[in-house]
Amino acid sequence: MQPDVRRLGIGSGTALCAGAVLGPGVLSLPSLAAAAAGPASILAWVVLLAMCVPVAAAFAALGGRYPDGGGVATYVHRAIGPRAAAVVGWWFYGAVPIGVVSAAWIGGKYVADAAGWGDTGAAAVGGAVLAGSLVSNAVGLRMSGRVQLLLGGLLAAVLLCTVLAAAPQVSAAHFTPFMPGGWASVGSAASVLFFAFAGWEAASHLSGEFADPARDLPRVTRRTLAVITVLYLGLAVATVGVLGPAAADTDTPLTALLTRSVGGAARPVAAVAALFLTFGTANAYLAGASRLGAALGRDGAAPRWLAKGGAPGEVPRRSLAVLGAAAVVLALAAGSGGTDLDLLMRATATCLAAVTLAGLAAALVLLPRRTALWYGVLASSALTAGVLAFAGWLLLIPAALAVASCCFLTLRRPGRGSR
Template identity: 85%
Template sequence: MTVQQTSLSAVRPPHVRRLGVGGGTALCAGAVLGPGVLTLPSLAAAAAGPASLLAWILLLAMCVPVAASFAALGARHPDGGGVATYVHRAMGPRAAATVGWWFYGAVPIGVVSAAWIGGTYVADAAGWGEAGAAVVGGLVIAGALASNAVGLRMSGRVQLLLGAGLAAVLLCTVLASAPRVSAAHFTPFLPGGWSSVGSAASVLFFAFAGWEAASHLSGEFADPARDLPKVTRNTLLTITVLYLGLAVVTIGVLGPAAADTDTPLTVLLTRSVGAAARPVAAVAALFLTFGAVNSYLAGASRLGAALGRDGAAPRALAKGCGPGEVPRRSLAALGCACALLGVAAGFGGADLDLLMRATATCLAAVTLAGLGAALVLLERRTWLWWGVLGSAVLTTGVLAFSGALLLLPLVLAVASFVFLTARRLRA
């Protein structure tokens, strides 16, 4: 059994012959960066205040062995299945199926979260309020579902442009806001105690999914063993500069007010360059959100079809999994789940913070499974193996701060086990 596409952020790139370090870095950085970063600095500030910087640093440090191990496994076992392929090799098909269910279950939550972010930025610029944000978010999801249903796919160049656009917006925000940073806004540094740092890390994990993108790219390099480490280092440097820079200016410029806004980039740019930045930030957020939602649904619908084809999910989902076909049944299942979640959120059943924490919990479970596989497949007692072990411990700690949301991956794992057991008994 092969389970494909296991990252909310990692969309398998188009076929590129002899991919270079520059192009590989652009694709990998684009997979890690996502629309969540447009609001996560505020959510983290609400959880831990200035100490949320420690959560950013902690997760960035954890990324080093995670990225290095996925790059090493991608070089040794080139395959489009990513983490699920490694889990299959290390732990067997049932564990790989569970990873697939975790990702498939996380996508509708992540899609609603991303659409909500885009809708909030547009509504903030237009003065439409929460109802306007919900309408815009719904239109984003509907447009992405329609695009995928008719078989339209965003080209690799468009995806790269969207990723480059997000990086440019973040960098401009950091540079424009840096002169306004005030040291007074960093005190008191730890208002919520040390546990608040763990709470901030549990929601920030949303911004750190996608490192298995390196494994999806491995077959496209002329020399994966030589180029993947360089791509990984370049991507780590890029996200470190952007994430830490954004976190510092959000706290340093906005202070306690950072926790009170859902559109921190708009607020930062407005204070730095004036009101003209408001529509610019809204348009950028809308395009980035649509691109992310479209990619999420494209990858997840094919994953659902692959799970159905391989017997890890209902066979009905398998229709449309062939080359050039459109997995409309899997897409419809995702669309129904998005609609139900969107309606529940609209009537107060969930807020953006809760949705992003739920998505991050499932993604952290996927990452932990990948790290477990790396501990089995990589050479033991090397510096990389010990680094993976340390990251696995940190990821477990982040998961512990998810609290009741741990029920989500647990329920999905039980559902996967029950389905596979029932299918075997019927057979």
Template identity: 75%
Template sequence: MTVRTTHTPAPARPSVRRLGIGSGTALCAGAVLGPGVLALPALAADAAGPASILAWLVLLVTSVPVALSFAALGARFPDGGGVATFVHRAAGPRAAAAVGWWFYGAVPIGVVAAALIGGQYVAGALGLGSAAATAIGAVVIAASFAANCVGLHLSGRVQLLLVALLAAVLLGAAVAAAPHMTSAHFTPFMPHGWGSVGSAAGVLFFAFAGWEAASHLSGEFANPARDLPRVTAYTLAAVSVLYLVLAVTTIGALGPAAAGTDTPLTDLLAQSAGTAARPIAAVAALFLTFGAVNTYLAGASRLGAALGRDGAAPRWLAHGGGTGEVPRRSLALLAVACTGVGVIASLGTTDLDGLMRATSTCLASVTLAGLLSALALLPRRTWLWYAAIASSVLTAGVLAFSGVLLVIPLVLAMLSWGFTTLAGRGRGQAPKRHTKGMPRRRPRGIRGGCSDA
């Protein structure tokens, strides 16, 4: 007699798409480049004149150990929590929650600022006003949310093309303006004194804060230990070349006019392209803005899911936070926050400069926390460890120029502390911290995605 079985083999699980070198570099470069190259050269020139080039150089030098430290930590602890993962391992859950809230709270402000910059370029090219610029920015934000809802693998492919096109336009603008550079535009070199360099660095930090967003994508690589350092090196090379070339040509070609323009990229292109500069700059602005907003939303949405999973934020945020999944609830919360910030900005309560400086303050706080964690987690007395010390000092100096805006990370930290305290009481216990010398269990969430080995 033949015995039949009704058991059928379980269907094979679909393979999870992972970031490769190309798409990973595109996402990281898109996060670091951001819309800063569209507006910040002019704002920095207004603050420090030709000496703003020194601010660019200082921040580029500072970003090297920042990027390498975050890459080393991300390779060891790949997780959607990013910097919050590193801080948790170094200082415990409460500190990690505060850092997570800093980044999560900064993203809606920065996203709206980025979208407004892109909207201004496009509206200017079309001869439209501020209302049209706001509407265009809203469309960019909506498109970025849609791309992230589809899935990170699609966002990475789109961004690979966007960053390649962007780099070509930025280098083209610099090459076009180079013949018009003159040494007279570099004198007097420091018209406002040394303090102006620090002020310029304070606003320029907006253009160097993308390493935090990229750190949240570490868990999406097929082999973080192999791929993340390579992606970081490629991104550093691209960003250094583009930023330095644009900073020098903006001062050298535009001179004092650099401080009075809202669209420095358009003015650079106009040196050779004439009236065609506006549509070219508008297209570049649209690509750049979408790329930056897309990457920040990708990183922040995963951070929100990790915070919810770990009890540092409402638990319902954790839905969709697994590798390869789409954290749509976290994206929805970010959409609400972006809408609120957009309404405030449209009412004239704050301007673009205020939005950018507020974002820079929060992200500089995150950077400093990540660097201090690197000092605790990375091998000591190595060149990278000493470089992290130097970058920590420089980042703290940049934060000192934020002034009253330091209230924002302070308030976010207090809200985080209040939530974790109430959540701990609701569970009948306070959040646990790892005690030195005790065995450590395999961590989850913002505690990290792999063991220490």
């Protein structure tokens, strides 16, 4: 019998999952939601956190039953078929280079703002974040998980300290009028905040790395849900309660909160926190996506040479190299003014929402029907479909990736089908 080479424990697994779910949106979304709905934006946070529970629980249940680096694509393969699974895999694999560039750019902007370096400095810091994430994953998941655990703990501490330091300055007057824009504004805030909750599919690709996925994944999921609930709601309440109407006018609410609490020294603290968060996000997404690419190559849904290093405990460096090359090209295009951060984030979220919806559709087929979890998944599916409807022309991106996937499957050499 071969020894078990799977390496993720509860702590490092929680750190990787939390890093994937938290994402860089926590640095800006509290103010964007406040601009859309005022104090009532807190209701949008609560609703989406509640809707996040069945999504996380469903992916944990599926990961426990079908542990594999293919993640959501594996679930779709079992529920719908190999061609649909290939499309889902391409959606996620194509979204990750865009997402990690977005994350790195946000970290660069926070650091550059604190240091007064301007756009060139932001680009340099963003490049360093991207390079560090690629190197961490190339060394191996054990180091990646340990680094993520350290960074995740430091980030959670900074965010929690920010909330606690700001709490004494919360003013009840800032919560009235509570719903100035009516219920429609809460829906608008919820559509913005969805970008902070697209990360469970990234964590699903790591299910095969746990020694006992059926036992470990639910525990990791519960801990991750607890972490993001405390941090998201804490930041949302603090942003509205401390900054008041000014919350809608700042692009860096974390810096604004810390400045109100401890003064000008807060800027470098916020910059360091942003650096940790963006590195953690890029690190987690690259870890999951590199294994997805290897799984797609193994199953014939992508070039076979991507499969090398995809076994549990190994490092899929070829798949990681493809992701890194694509990210570098996108980063160069962004740095030359070919695109902007808002567009990159929305493009990423559109692809990830499509992946999430496909994963929920698979859960409706594979999980026991007419249970509380099944009905929760059904409600989350309706919410995700509504978010996708607001994506507009950005839906062309997952459509193009779907066409590319189908063309590859049609044109691949005979005898190289999925196993």
